[in-house]
Amino acid sequence: MEKLIQLSLSGIANGAIYALVALGFVLIFKSSDVINFAQGELLMIGAYLTYMTVQQFGLFWPIGVVVAVILAAVVGVLIQQLVLRPLIGEPAISVIMVTIGLSSVLRAIVGAVWGITPLPAPQFLPRDPINILGATVGMDKLLAIGLALLLFGILTVFFRTSSEGIAMRAVADDQQAALSMGISIKRVWAVAWAIAAVTAAAGGILLMSIFGGVSGTIAHVGLLVFPVVILGGLDSIPGAVVGGVIIGLLEAFAGGYLPPELGMGQVTPFIVLVLILLVRPYGLFGQKLIERV
Amino acid sequence: MQSGTFHSTYAGDMALRPYWPMRIRIILIIAILLLFPWFGNRYWLNLANTIGIAAIGAIGLNVLVGFTGQISIGHAGFMAVGAYTTGLLAAHAGLPMWISIPIACIVAAGIGAIFGMPSVRLKGLYLAIATLAAQEIIIWFLTKGDKFVQMATGDRRVVFFGESLSIPPAANSLFGFALKGNNDFNFYWVIMTCLVLTVLFVSNLFRSRAGRAMVAIRDQDIAAQVIGVDLFKYKLLAFATSSFIAGLAGALMAHYRGIISWERFTIDVSILYLSMIIIGGLGSVSGSIYGAAFMTILPALLSNVSRAASGFMPAFANYLPYIQQGAFGLAIVLFLIFEPEGIVKMWRNLKDYFRLWPFSY
Numbered sequence: 217m218e219k220l221i222q223l224s225l226s227g228i229a230n231g232a233i234y235a236l237v238a239l240g241f242v243l244i245f246k247s248s249d250v251i252n253f254a255q256g257e258l259l260m261i262g263a264y265l266t267y268m269t270v271q272q273f274g275l276f277w278p279i280g281v282v283v284a285v286i287l288a289a290v291v292g293v294l295i296q297q298l299v300l301r302p303l304i305g306e307p308a309i310s311v312i313m314v315t316i317g318l319s320s321v322l323r324a325i326v327g328a329v330w331g332i333t334p335l336p337a338p339q340f341l342p343r344d345p346i347n348i349l350g351a352t353v354g355m356d357k358l359l360a361i362g363l364a365l366l367l368f369g370i371l372t373v374f375f376r377t378s379s380e381g382i383a384m385r386a387v388a389d390d391q392q393a394a395l396s397m398g399i400s401i402k403r404v405w406a407v408a409w410a411i412a413a414v415t416a417a418a419g420g421i422l423l424m425s426i427f428g429g430v431s432g433t434i435a436h437v438g439l440l441v442f443p444v445v446i447l448g449g450l451d452s453i454p455g456a457v458v459g460g461v462i463i464g465l466l467e468a469f470a471g472g473y474l475p476p477e478l479g480m481g482q483v484t485p486f487i488v489l490v491l492i493l494l495v496r497p498y499g500l501f502g503q504k505l506i507e508r509v
Numbered sequence: 510m511q512s513g514t515f516h517s518t519y520a521g522d523m524a525l526r527p528y529w530p531m532r533i534r535i536i537l538i539i540a541i542l543l544l545f546p547w548f549g550n551r552y553w554l555n556l557a558n559t560i561g562i563a564a565i566g567a568i569g570l571n572v573l574v575g576f577t578g579q580i581s582i583g584h585a586g587f588m589a590v591g592a593y594t595t596g597l598l599a600a601h602a603g604l605p606m607w608i609s610i611p612i613a614c615i616v617a618a619g620i621g622a623i624f625g626m627p628s629v630r631l632k633g634l635y636l637a638i639a640t641l642a643a644q645e646i647i648i649w650f651l652t653k654g655d656k657f658v659q660m661a662t663g664d665r666r667v668v669f670f671g672e673s674l675s676i677p678p679a680a681n682s683l684f685g686f687a688l689k690g691n692n693d694f695n696f697y698w699v700i701m702t703c704l705v706l707t708v709l710f711v712s713n714l715f716r717s718r719a720g721r722a723m724v725a726i727r728d729q730d731i732a733a734q735v736i737g738v739d740l741f742k743y744k745l746l747a748f749a750t751s752s753f754i755a756g757l758a759g760a761l762m763a764h765y766r767g768i769i770s771w772e773r774f775t776i777d778v779s780i781l782y783l784s785m786i787i788i789g790g791l792g793s794v795s796g797s798i799y800g801a802a803f804m805t806i807l808p809a810l811l812s813n814v815s816r817a818a819s820g821f822m823p824a825f826a827n828y829l830p831y832i833q834q835g836a837f838g839l840a841i842v843l844f845l846i847f848e849p850e851g852i853v854k855m856w857r858n859l860k861d862y863f864r865l866w867p868f869s870y
Contacts, residue, residue, distance in 0.1 A: 251634050302846045308633050309580050310845050313787050316780050317841030324835030328828050439645070439776070442638045450634070475660065483649040486642040493627050493639045 221351035223472040224465060229357035229426070231464020232364035236419040237437060238444040238456040239371070240412025246388035246451050247408040250300060250311050254319035255416055256438015257326075262288045262417020263337075263424040263434055264326055270338040277340045285417050292413025293406050300409075301402075319435070327432060334431035337424045360422045367418055368457060371411070375453075380407060388451070440467075443485035447492055449502020458500060463488070525712055546697045554693035556809060561700040562762050563801035565707050567785040568794055569754025572711060574783070575792035576720070577747035578727030579628055580637040583644035584755055584782045586624075589651060589774035591617040591756025592763040597669060599680035599764070606764050607683050613760040614753045620647075621752020628744045632730065644776050651771040673770035674763075681764055696765045703761060707754055712794050714750070723747050727792075784841045790853030799852040807840065808833045 241255045265287050269280035299318055303311055341356035375381035386394040387404045395401060423437065424430045444463045448455025463485050471481025498504045516522040526532050546554060570584045594613035598604045604612075624643040628636050655670050683699070714720040722743045725733035734740050763769045781804060789800020811833050815825045825832070848855055 251637070299842055299846070306845070306849060308637075309574065309783075309787070309791070310849055312580065312634070312637060313783060314842055314845045317784070317838040317845070320780075320838030321835050321842065322838075324831040324838060327834070328831035439641070442641060446635070446638055475656075483646060486645040486649075489642045490627065490639060490646070493631055493635060493642075497631050497635055 218351040219472065221348060222353060223468045225348065225351070225353045225361075226357055227465035227468030228461055229360045229464070230467065231461035232361045233419045233422050233460075234437065234440055234444050234464055235457045235460025236364050236367060236415045236422075238441045238448070238460050239368075239453060240415040241441050241445055242448075242451065242453055242456045243384075243408045244412050245445075246453075247384060248300070248405050250315065251308070252412070253312060253315040253438070254295070254322060255412070255441050256435035257319040257322040258288065258292065258413050258416035259420035259423070259437055260326060260432065260435040261291055261322060261420070262413070263420035263430045264330055265417070266421050266424065267330070267335060267337060267430050271335075277338060280338075281340075281421060284421070285414055288413045288417035289410040292409040292411075296405055296409035300405075319438070323432060323435065332432055334429045337428055337430045339425055339428060341422075341425045354426075356426050360426060363418070363422060367415065371415075384408060440485055443489040446489050446499055449499030451503055452499065452501035455499055455501035523716070525716075542701055546694055551691075551693050554697055556805065558693060558696055558700050558765060560802050560805045561697075561704045562758050562765070563782075563785065563805050564798045565700075565704055565761065566755055566758035566782055567789065567797035567801045568707050568711050569751045569758060570782045571786045571792065571794070571797045572714070572723075572754065573747050573751035575786055575790075575796075576715060576727060577723040577744065578730075579625075579744060579747060580633065581640040581748075581751070582637055582776065582779050582783065583624065583640035583642075583647070584751075585774040585776065585778035586644040586647035587617050587621050587752040587755040588759030588762070588778070589647055589771065590620045590752070591759030592769045592774070593651060593670065593674065593759075594756070595760040596674045596676050596763045596769050599676045600674060601669070603677075604680065605682045606680050609680065610757065610760045610764070614756040617756025617759070618749040618753035621755070622745050622749040625745050625748025625752075628748065629741050641776070644779055648771055648775060651774075670771075673768055675768045676763055678767065692765070692767075696761075700761055700765070703757060707757070708794055708798075711754075719743065719746060724792075781837075784837070786851075788840060788844045788851055790851030793851075793853045796851050796853035799856075803840075803852065804837070807836060811836060 237255055237259055240258070241252055244250050244252050262284060265284035266281055269275050269283045269287075270277050273280070275283065295318060299314055300311070303314055339356075341359045344355045345352045346355050346358065375385055383394070383399045384404050384407060386397065386399055387401055391401060394404075419437070420434060423434055427434075440463065444459040445456060446459075447462060448457070448459030466484050466488060467481050470484035474480040492499065514527075516527070521527055526535055545557065549557065566584065566588060570581065573579050573581050573584075591613040594616045595606070595609040598609035598612060599606070602609075624640065627639040631639055651670055658669060681695075689695075715724065722733065722738045723746075725736070725738055726740060726743055726747075730740060759774070762773070785800035785804045786797055787800070788803055789798065790796025812829060815829045815832075818825045844851060
């Protein structure tokens with residue numbers, strides 16, 4: 217029982233972080249039909265920028281985090297402006313490959329600046345163990361869940377009430393109609409990339425704080441985004457949240473209950489991914505696409 | 510040089526190389542290929558062999574991505590299947606290369622067809638993600654498969670894959686003749702023969718019914734289905750063909766290097782192959798070869814430059830891995846932005862410029 221609760225909580229904590237990263241991915245896909253393979257690298261950039269502002273520049277950590285998040289948003293907007301805008305109207309494979317090329321460039325830059333050895337990260341989340349129903353869980357994991365929930369709340373309010381958020385929903389729904397209503401699609405895309413970079417950076421900062429260190433391998437979380445978004449539906453924001461938590465739980469249970477030497481934790485999300493694609497390709501909440509010639 | 514396409518016979522219309530400049534060029538290329546190993550040293554032979562294997566793999570991927578329009582991010586996984594099948598057969602069953610490589614290709618084709626099955630219901634982005642899962646699952650099996658067997662048999666000493674698999678040199682024999690002596694030189698002939706056969710096979714495949722059905726699926730799958738193309742059959746065939754060729758590339762690499770480990774087949778390698786066909790040109794056999802050469806020579810060139818610059822710029826060598834990685838990414842991004850159709854298109858533009866000169870409008 218204790219093991220179950222412990223695994224559930226750490227699964228949900230990881231899942232909340234995956235959901236944050238997946239959220240940015242879904243936003244970009246919804247507004248511009250771009251599959252972003254550089255999402256994990258955006259997360260890595262966010263973590264390293266925080267390392268830079270807090271550890272290297274010695275800023276007080278809330279200020280450092282805010283500065284890092286703003287910088288990450290700038291990176292996101294720049295990527296959209298410089299790299300993705302020239303590719304409007306190109307086939308899917310080109311768009312996929314350009315984000316892959318981009319991820320390689322980003323990893324090279326991070327490697328050249330900060331090296332590949334893991335760096336000790338600044339820890340802002342308290343790590344005291346806490347007892348819940350007999351299971352001990354680190355305080356940082358609970359805080360990660362709380363912070364992720366808070367961010368989701370802010371984003372929900374943003375999409376429901378702000379004119380920027382409503383414009384984004386309009387573009388996601390129907391680009392042509394949105395254009396004819398005077399919505400600037402370019403602006404919406406820029407905002408989508410900025411938000412994606414910010415949520416990825418938030419995920420990166422949380423992961424860095426939980427791991428207690430930062431290294432280039434943190435970008436591998438970017439691959440786990442795919443099971444999450446396919447499970448939830450590529451174009452569904454609630455789907456990203458639910459999918460993230462389910463994948464986080466599955467990963468924790470498979471890693472915790474099945475023989476550890478098999479490493480089932482890493483592969484289960486991908487097996488689930490193939491099964492979902494076979495049974496329900498548009499995911500739990502995704503929109504079924506009707507195609508015409 | 511001819512100024513346009515003027516076919517007067519059906520035979521001329523169907524020829525692969527209809528014009529005399531093309532025929533002269535192909536003869537020149539064959540002559541260079543035949544003469545090269547007698548003059549090249551080990552470094553150059555190794556580079557040529559690496560390019561040859563990469564070109565075979567890239568052609569295989571192009572069958573799937575460029576000609577059939579099914580995006581695959583799991584190509585290295587299928588190469589791994591080929592490499593490990595031949596490796597296991599050579600190391601544990603003692604089969605010679607000329608038997609084990611064809612078996613490896615067939616096994617790879619089978620696995621490819623299995624992972625191609627989701628393509629019936631999926632297309633485009635979704636399929637790309639499904640092949641990504643295939644890649645991760647195959648690599649996971651290679652790293653943990655031993656543990657499975659050990660748990661199933663209860664015998665902890667059973668080791669099939671291990672950390673890395675070495676292939677006994679005795680397996681490198683062709684029809685009873687052992688390949689001895691200069692490994693690079695011997696394998697040059699094996700690899701180039703396989704490359705030429707692959708090129709001939711794939712160029713002719715797309716002049717046949719099956720190949721044309723694949724191209725129709727790429728251009729508009731629903732329309733293809735309406736005119737009577739069996740989507741399931743031809744998509745699976747494309748996956749199987751592509752994986753067969755990938756298996757060949759993987760198996761050749763296994764025997765040439767003599768040692769394989771899963772690290773040679775990670776997702777980064779899949780991406781490398783995708784970048785080769787993007788940079789070379791999607792849907793073009795010669796483009797796959799150009800792209801393979803470009804992507805193999807680029808890092809080698811950079812490391813040579815860094816060695817030359819080590820005297821006056823020692824920092825270059827320290828940053829070499831990052832420069833190589835960055836150059837790789839930049840090459841993809843710049844090609845996609847400025848010449849999405851790749852090196853093939855650049856070469857065609859160059860030819861057109863001279864053909865239409867001085868009235869290039």
